[in-house]
Amino acid sequence: MQKYLSVAEVADKTGLSRNTVKxxxxxxxxxxxxxxxxxxxxxxxxxxxxxxISKRAEH
Incomplete structure (x- = not known):
């Protein structure tokens, strides 16, 4: 079964707020x-x- 990240999980992983991810x-x-x-x-x-995230770190 494939695990997908939710908006909240993407926010946690990226350090962005939930509202920013949305x-x-x-x-x-x-x-x-x-x-x-x-x-x-x-x-x-x-x-x-x-x-x-890796691509953003290159910039």
């Missing part, structure tokens, strides 16, 4: 597209967020 997810290209959508709930694979 705002970033509304702007195309600011945060990776969710790997899963269940209704309106977004979910990201841990490796998707880890890659995004």
């Amino acid at each position: 705002a970033y997810s509304q702007v195309p290209g600011r945060l990776p597209e969710p790997d899963a959508m269940i209704g309106r709930v977004r979910g990201w694979l841990p490796e998707t967020i880890e890659a995004w």
Whole structure:
């Protein structure tokens, strides 16, 4: 079974607030597209967020 990160878990992993993660997810290209959508709930694979964090650290 695949484990997806919630907005709260992405916030914890990135050090961003939940509101920032929610705002970033509304702007195309600011945060990776969710790997899963269940209704309106977004979910990201841990490796998707880890890659995004690594890419941000390069800048």
